[in-house]
Amino acid sequence: MSDLLEPAGQRTDRRLERQRSADDPNAITVRDVTRRFGDTVVLDGVSFDVAPGSFTAVTGPSGSGKTTLLHLLAALDHPDSGTIRVNGIDVVHLHQLTRYRRREIGLVFQLHNLVPRLTAEQNVAMALFDTGLGARQRKARAVDLLEQVGLANRVGAKPPTMSGGERQRVAVARALANGPRVILADEPTGSLDDDSAGSVLDLFEALRADEGVTVLAVSHDPRLNARADRLLRLADGRIAPVGGS
Numbered sequence: 001m002s003d004l005l006e007p008a009g010q011r012t013d014r015r016l017e018r019q020r021s022a023d024d025p026n027a028i029t030v031r032d033v034t035r036r037f038g039d040t041v042v043l044d045g046v047s048f049d050v051a052p053g054s055f056t057a058v059t060g061p062s063g064s065g066k067t068t069l070l071h072l073l074a075a076l077d078h079p080d081s082g083t084i085r086v087n088g089i090d091v092v093h094l095h096q097l098t099r100y101r102r103r104e105i106g107l108v109f110q111l112h113n114l115v116p117r118l119t120a121e122q123n124v125a126m127a128l129f130d131t132g133l134g135a136r137q138r139k140a141r142a143v144d145l146l147e148q149v150g151l152a153n154r155v156g157a158k159p160p161t162m163s164g165g166e167r168q169r170v171a172v173a174r175a176l177a178n179g180p181r182v183i184l185a186d187e188p189t190g191s192l193d194d195d196s197a198g199s200v201l202d203l204f205e206a207l208r209a210d211e212g213v214t215v216l217a218v219s220h221d222p223r224l225n226a227r228a229d230r231l232l233r234l235a236d237g238r239i240a241p242v243g244g245s
């Protein structure tokens with residue numbers, strides 16, 4: 001497991017490092033974030049912190065803004081107002097967006113965004129292009145990651161020939177390829193059977209325990225939510241702990 005997060009080539013990036021604040025102890029800090037689409041206020045003053053090495057699940061009704069929130073954290077979208085820091089990096093005012101996405105976070109989305117013409121192995125290896133690893137090392141790491149998610153026998157398969165659950169696990173392997181400190185996942189186990197969901201959750205757990213990786217997952221899946229440290233609920237534009245104050 002530990003080799004999963006070993007430095008992949010040149011890890012530090014000076015331009016990105018200059019953006020990192022040393023005095024934010026959280027893995028994720030969200031303060032008073034608002035996001036509107038036209039007249040619809042989707043996020044209306046959302047604030048929460050996520051501790052490093054924790055596993056947080058976010059629930060909430062369909063359309064409550066869960067995916068919107070993940071997009072903001074991934075710097076794929078901008079809030080109308082508010083502060084968002086991930087690993088101390090102000091992602092709202094960041095210019096090094098591609099570097100941030102490639103180096104700091106691992107993304108698993110509802111739509112897997114796999115390249116249909118590439119094999120599972122090539123889809124995972126793609127995430128390793130700017131790491132300084134050679135082609136053979138990228139291939140070896142991709143195969144290793146696919147083994148970790150239970151797809152050792154599907155490394156040569158292309159997404160259109162794979163089941164939804166298999167594709168989801170390729171997306172998880174790809175998200176982990178670059179050794180991210182924070183994993184942002186949208187329903188990562190929703191389409192998986194018990195065995196596959198278990199292997200993804202075991203992998204998250206191992207990354208957290210061994211490497212201190214932080215996981216934030218949007219989920220309605222009781223199997224995932226039962227294993228999270230903390231359950232937050234997004235509704236009516238606000239976020240609050242489930243069962244808390």
Ligand SMILES: Nc1ncnc2c1ncn2[C@@H]1O[C@H](COP(=O)(O)OP(=O)(O)OP(=O)(O)O)[C@@H](O)[C@H]1O
Nearest residue numbers: 037038040042060061062063064065066067068069
């Ligand atoms: N780019 C956009 N333009 C306009 N409206 C948007 C856009 N993205 C999201 N919305 C709207 O914002 C609201 C929240 O959407 P979002 O996808 O974040 O919900 P969700 O909580 O992830 O729902 P689900 O559980 O169904 O995935 C919805 O009403 C959606 O239509």
Ligand SMILES: [Mg+2]
Nearest residue numbers: 066067110186
């Ligand atoms: Mg969604």
